[in-house]
Amino acid sequence: MTNPAPADGPQIPKINRDLLEPLLSTHWSYFLLVGALAGLVAAGAGAWSYQFRTGIGQTNLHPPVFWGVYIASFIFWVGASHSGTFISGVLRLTKAEWRRPVTRIAELMTFISLIIATLFVFYHLGRVWRWYYLIPYPNQREIWPNFRSPLMWDAMAVFTYATASTIYLYLPLIPDFALMRDRIEDWRKPLYRVLSLGWQGTQHQWQVLETAMRIITPLIVMVMVSVHSIVGWDFGVSLVPAWHSTIFAPYFVVGAVHSGVGLVVIGMYILRKVYHLEDYIGQEHFDKMGKLLLLTTLGLAYLYFAELLTIWYGNIPDHMWVVDSLLSGPFAVPFWFMVACVYVIPLLALTLPAFRRRPLGVMVIGVLINIGMYIERVLLIVPPLSYPRLPFNWDTYVPS
Amino acid sequence: MVDVTNNGTTLFALFELSAPVKALVEKLQQAGIPLERIEVISPLPLHDARVTSPPRIPLYALTMTGGFAGIAVGLFFAAGTALFYPIMTGGKPVVAPPVVGIVSFETMMLLAIVTTFVAMVIRLRRGSRHAVVRDSRIDDGAVAVSVQMDGGDTQPAAVEALLREAGAFEIKPVRKDRVRMRRDAGKDAEQEGLWLWLGCAALALSSITAYSRDMEEQASYQSQEAPRRHSPPGSIPLTSRAIVSSAPVTPDEQLAAGTRVFRINCVHCHGPEGGGDGPVAGYLRDYRKICRPLMSNDSPWPLSMRS
Numbered sequence: 001m002t003n004p005a006p007a008d009g010p011q012i013p014k015i016n017r018d019l020l021e022p023l024l025s026t027h028w029s030y031f032l033l034v035g036a037l038a039g040l041v042a043a044g045a046g047a048w049s050y051q052f053r054t055g056i057g058q059t060n061l062h063p064p065v066f067w068g069v070y071i072a073s074f075i076f077w078v079g080a081s082h083s084g085t086f087i088s089g090v091l092r093l094t095k096a097e098w099r100r101p102v103t104r105i106a107e108l109m110t111f112i113s114l115i116i117a118t119l120f121v122f123y124h125l126g127r128v129w130r131w132y133y134l135i136p137y138p139n140q141r142e143i144w145p146n147f148r149s150p151l152m153w154d155a156m157a158v159f160t161y162a163t164a165s166t167i168y169l170y171l172p173l174i175p176d177f178a179l180m181r182d183r184i185e186d187w188r189k190p191l192y193r194v195l196s197l198g199w200q201g202t203q204h205q206w207q208v209l210e211t212a213m214r215i216i217t218p219l220i221v222m223v224m225v226s227v228h229s230i231v232g233w234d235f236g237v238s239l240v241p242a243w244h245s246t247i248f249a250p251y252f253v254v255g256a257v258h259s260g261v262g263l264v265v266i267g268m269y270i271l272r273k274v275y276h277l278e279d280y281i282g283q284e285h286f287d288k289m290g291k292l293l294l295l296t297t298l299g300l301a302y303l304y305f306a307e308l309l310t311i312w313y314g315n316i317p318d319h320m321w322v323v324d325s326l327l328s329g330p331f332a333v334p335f336w337f338m339v340a341c342v343y344v345i346p347l348l349a350l351t352l353p354a355f356r357r358r359p360l361g362v363m364v365i366g367v368l369i370n371i372g373m374y375i376e377r378v379l380l381i382v383p384p385l386s387y388p389r390l391p392f393n394w395d396t397y398v399p400s
Numbered sequence: 401m402v403d404v405t406n407n408g409t410t411l412f413a414l415f416e417l418s419a420p421v422k423a424l425v426e427k428l429q430q431a432g433i434p435l436e437r438i439e440v441i442s443p444l445p446l447h448d449a450r451v452t453s454p455p456r457i458p459l460y461a462l463t464m465t466g467g468f469a470g471i472a473v474g475l476f477f478a479a480g481t482a483l484f485y486p487i488m489t490g491g492k493p494v495v496a497p498p499v500v501g502i503v504s505f506e507t508m509m510l511l512a513i514v515t516t517f518v519a520m521v522i523r524l525r526r527g528s529r530h531a532v533v534r535d536s537r538i539d540d541g542a543v544a545v546s547v548q549m550d551g552g553d554t555q556p557a558a559v560e561a562l563l564r565e566a567g568a569f570e571i572k573p574v575r576k577d578r579v580r581m582r583r584d585a586g587k588d589a590e591q592e593g594l595w596l597w598l599g600c601a602a603l604a605l606s607s608i609t610a611y612s613r614d615m616e617e618q619a620s621y622q623s624q625e626a627p628r629r630h631s632p633p634g635s636i637p638l639t640s641r642a643i644v645s646s647a648p649v650t651p652d653e654q655l656a657a658g659t660r661v662f663r664i665n666c667v668h669c670h671g672p673e674g675g676g677d678g679p680v681a682g683y684l685r686d687y688r689k690i691c692r693p694l695m696s697n698d699s700p701w702p703l704s705m706r707s
Binding site for chain 1: 439440441442443445458459460463477478481482489492496499502503505506507509510512513514516517519520521523524525538593596672679
């Protein structure tokens with residue numbers, strides 16, 4: 001590094017230094033954050049073990065509401081995981097060059113969100129130690145998964161998506177792992193050496209890597225669409241009022257991208273602030289993300305309106321109970337709050353070009369959208385189950 | 401002048417990112433050096449310079465193969481195993497085409513992507529076997545060209561002149577034993593990797609053993625077995641008149657409790673507003689008789705019941 005930098009690429013050493021900086025030095029606040037998060041994890045583990053001992057009834061799931069906050073969280077996080085694939089995959093396919101600084105954040109979010117989503121499936125299982133019944137292998141129980149069940153499709157789709165997105169996150173990281181292998185001289189070096197797969201940067205290797213990326217990108221975009229479609233079909237193929245709708249698959253996919261993009265904006269903002277990456281994540285990136293959010297807002301609003309209109313015009317009593325409970329019934333407050341967060345405020349704010357150039361503003365919109373989408377997922381699950389032809393009541397319970 | 405008299409030497413030259421690498425590689429080929437002896441190492445892919453020969457088996461073909469294998473697996477799981485146990489469920493045929501399609505789609509994607517990845521990893525590792533020296537300046541925006549000369553009619557001096565002409569700011573020879581050393585280091589890394597993966601596998605296996613396998617190991621209580629769960633709030637024990645937990649006291653709470661009970665037990669016939677229009681009412685023979693008290697204006701059931 002002491003040698004004169006090549007004339008046309010003086011920015012490359014600076015980029016390397018800037019981006020490696022967080023890996024080489026650690027601020028005390030990092031340990032504070034790790035401690036706080038470890039505390040949260042411990043609390044969560046405690047709550048989960050309590051649920052182990054006392055049963056899933058502790059969550060106030062009871063007939064007829066068998067799906068509650070856990071499944072809502074699952075849908076939400078699967079949706080959030082679409083951020084990476086959408087931003088990275090679709091924008092890679094369309095060769096949108098501005099995506100570059102955002103891609104890695106987005107792919108990492110996909111990976112993390114999917115882990116969280118998978119965890120929520122396990123939280124939701126009443127007898128979680130029996131989860132391996134889902135794996136089709138010959139066994140002495142003579143139990144075989146029923147592939148005609150949408151939940152089985154779900155398990156397969158989420159597994160496929162998790163595997164694929166891990167690979168997808170990993171591929172473009174290989175040259176970076178090689179860089180860290182060469183620059184970092186502590187206990188992490190062997191790890192990076194393994195992870196970099198002997199990367200040298202030869203043209204042959206670049207060609208292989210780029211070909212692999214070119215092949216996997218369109219595939220993973222298709223998997224992304226299929227995963228949330230299948231989650232949508234979990235609902236759509238049932239006969240529950242207000243679930244039995246053909247619109248659920250596309251609605252879920254667009255909603256997922258909506259909250260996913262919102263989440264990426266939040267991540268961009270935090271990384272930019274904490275690691276001082278203003279040179280790499282600029283205002284124009286927030287502007288572009290704002291436009292993307294505007295697009296998903298409009299798309300989602302269109303689908304949501306189409307669904308509600310169909311139910312409302314059909315005026316089938318069973319279905320109207322659900323819609324009435326949302327518009328003016330017990331769920332009206334969260335419903336209208338959700339509408340404001342997901343549709344109205346983003347639409348009003350993001351149409352202003354000046355607003356889109358303010359990172360803080362776009363980030364707040366991202367937060368609002370994600371709060372709103374979470375409420376939306378709960379509202380999607382609870383009211384229809386609460387009004388199963390024969391009305392009932394339910395309330396939610398959040399473990400400490 | 402670099403000493404390149406040894407015939408087993410590899411020449412290693414550093415260039416700026418904008419150097420005409422493609423032209424250089426062509427000239428080197430004209431000078432009689434085969435393409436597989438030339439290695440170009442860059443921090444970013446050089447799209448304008450096609451300096452490698454295309455692989456013999458393209459990744460695309462492997463992806464397709466993986467995809468077809470995936471379809472086969474999906475067909476086997478969704479259709480084949482269904483035929484082993486031909487039980488009707490949910491009114492669906494034993495082999496349900498849409499289901500087979502969905503399952504096959506997922507397995508196809510899974511195997512296609514994993515196959516591509518594995519093929520890529522194998523190829524990357526194979527590619528790195530021939531690589532020579534890693535220079536930290538490459539990551540900072542330099543391009544390295546290494547030319548391997550194993551005797552023959554190639555002239556080291558001529559090669560060096562070509563490299564200089566293309567704008568190399570540093571040229572150094574790398575001896576063959578040095579190359580061998582790098583290769584051994586690669587072996588070490590492989591072994592470390594093996595240990596890492598074995599460790600992960602052991603961890604995963606040990607976590608599996610934590611799961612109980614049998615239904616009989618599972619915590620469960622028969623209905624009359626201790627410890628019994630306490631009765632739900634609001635129940636009245638047989639032995640006394642004391643209600644288990646406090647009953648609703650305020651009018652609002654009473655109304656809420658009543659609403660709940662009404663919704664559980666009454667609403668099916670009497671309807672959510674007591675209008676006698678519940679979904680079951682139509683099936684009752686004495687429909688009028690049952691629902692009349694609730695439909696009249698002096699009904700004890702207020703409209704606020706619907707909440």
